Amino acid sequence: MSGPVPLGDQAAVPSRIATVSLHTSPLDQPGTGDAGGLNVYVVEVARRMAERGVAVDVFTRATKPSLPAVVELAPGVNVRHVHAGPYGRLDKNTLAEHLCPFIFGMMRTEAQAEPGHYDLVHGHYWLSGKAGVVAARRWGVPMVQSMHTMARVKNAALAEGDSPEPEDRVRGEDQLVRQADRLIANTEDEALQLSDFYGARPEQLHTIPPGVDLDTFSPGSRAEALERIGLHRDTHLLLFVGRVQRLKAPDVLIRAAAELLEQEPSLRDRLVVGVVGGLSGGGMHEPRMLTDLARSLGVADVVRLEPPQDRRRLADFYRAATVTVVPSYSESFGLVAVESQACGTPVVAARVGGLSTAVSDRVSGVLVDGHDPRHYAAELHRLIREPAWHARLAEAAPEHAATLSWSRTVDDLLDVYRSALTPRALPLAEAACR
Template identity: 80%
Template sequence: MSGIVPADGRTAVPSRVATVSLHTSPLDQPGTGDAGGLNVYVVEVARRMAERGVAVDVFTRATAPDLPPVVELAPGVSVRHVPAGPYGRMDKHALADHLCPFVFGMLRAEAQGDPGHYDLVHGHYWLSGRAGVMAARRWGVPLVQSMHTMARVKNASLAEGDAPEPELRVRGEDQLVHQADRLIANTEDEARQLREHYGARESRISVIPPGVDLEVFTPGARREALTRIGLPADTELLLFVGRVQRLKAPDVLVRAAAELLERDPSLRSRLVVGVVGGLSGAGMHEPRMLADLARSLGVADVVRMEPPQSRERLADYYRAATATVVPSHSESFGLVAVESQACGTPVVAARVGGLGTAVADGRSGILVEGHDPADYAAVLHRMITEPAWRAHLAEAAPAHAATLGWERTVDSLLAVYGESLAPHADPLPLAAGR
């Protein structure tokens, strides 16, 4: 193992980390398919790790036969495409049947390097963790695991019409929680969920919030941003950013817009509901759901559907918005909320999961109990009709986001990595155990 404890007693630093993102590639555009906040997390952390001298190999499933085996994402960061199962898009849960070839690809990549090529494995999402734990035990290195979302938590707050997560995932997560050397929770709320839903040991959980790129997501003039995205300067833009699926609840925003216009018809000429993102999950099977809903509510004329955007372009959407709305039924953190605040735009979000950390309620945005569109409409109406109040929230938003930069995330992760590299008095078995 090349990552060792220095002679002066400082915390060990790994030389090379194997990051596992099996079901979604860091090269994918966030907001499409299964790509979202997890992808952003993997990319941003890997880049900053490499800048600090820690090489990162990201293992992901090859989705096409012509993909190069290795792609350099950034200096010191490589994406390794591992064949596992049929090419093309696959349901995430079906990937559980193809873990063995994926692990074999990881082992083969390690065998091509010097002994002790990887010092540590970091899995992202339960499928990655299931593959990661097998590789980590084979290499004799620690496994650090980030769950990002958890089946029991999602099943406890399903959107109407959404299918529950399968028992296979529940069992897999239960085993993984007890196999991992360290668990990374995005928030204290997620740490509590790990303990209460999965019986995780508190001593193995580290709370490390994700971050935001404070160089890309910066405040800017709202009117100019509206012009750049092709909207009149007097537009009241209510913005949803993310994957279009029931879990993320973009329908709540569309229903809230209908409530808002019923309350104040004079807003119709300048109200725009912007939905920036692609279909995902069960949303792939109901591609017209949102458009049909808008038509049935009589607000199709104010709903503007946009594909996922580059980070620089997305920052303009945030700057242009009156408010960014995050009405998710379940959210491990809520990177969209932090990005919006970094751009100086307040957030109206559901009081679920990590959004209580991502949004400073009453200071940089407003948290809403439940998913009643009328409650969201009331807050959004106030945002529009009380500009001084909105300006107060907007002024505080960047300062709150600044406390959640990626550099802080990487500092904390490196500390956990170092602790994991220290000799273990309590070696962990491959089989699940409490």
């Protein structure tokens, strides 16, 4: 669902992009706090843009006074720390109060360079977009926006006990959709949500799926991977990877494991439920949610909680798993699902948002309607008890993941950037504040 613009032979190519990731730094470890798939996206795209000769400056908020003003992430990619508001990690709902000093920091950086230093601004998440659209207006360049998640979509699918996104965010996203020159959706489903929930115009929308690092995330011996992460070779590892919060629903996996053991107690000696990730969002206020739940269900002995892992270690967790479970209530894409499949491990995921694109149902994994633990337990049981079914999905999983490469993502983004830099059918982004 996109509005293609004829590029022609003389289509402009950006030389330097200002990428805005205000609330979370690309230097942060994904899987804890506010760091997740967005961080991976920003890093992977920036690196590959630089390899194609497009320099990238990533603007993010400084969380410590000791942070260097500029950190080179890769050749051609600089992370610029902007001092805005108190140091430390702030709740995303309070960050809007510190937009002005963040914007001023971006302006100062550009003012110290030659005129026309940046050709384009790309914002990630709504707060970044609010800052980015002001900078784009000031510099006279196009504004491209990736939402990643949206308040109205999240509020329509809240987990029990979770808090809705604030109205300020809803209004901010409404305004941003009107102001952006181009909107990048991860999937056709997200493009429809931008249109249906926010009134995005067809000529703004471009659907570009994220990718996966196929060099890091690749198939390997499950038995050897199990040993490397400290488990016996005959273990059935049911894996959850991601931020620990109600939205991501790791509790659904623990409840499903309890159902599974009730159906077949003989699995207990070989079953491990692995949760790899750190507390985030509302989970920060209930740090014992999973341990208390596991204890109450009588499965504390099979639950293993692990902190976020570096990429190569994470790949071993995926390879070691019998299945990766992604039971989220809302996902704009579901990068975990693609990484798992790239490692040859099938996925059982909720049929929500971008997971319908990330997982090929009954080919590379299984999509489940709703969040009833019994339904997840049934699919997990089948994957454990039917080796031929598991092998079929495991064989197709890397093939499906290979269709989602970062190189393809960057190629498509460059096409959108070029279209935005040609004489535009859309007006230049309006100011964020009037």
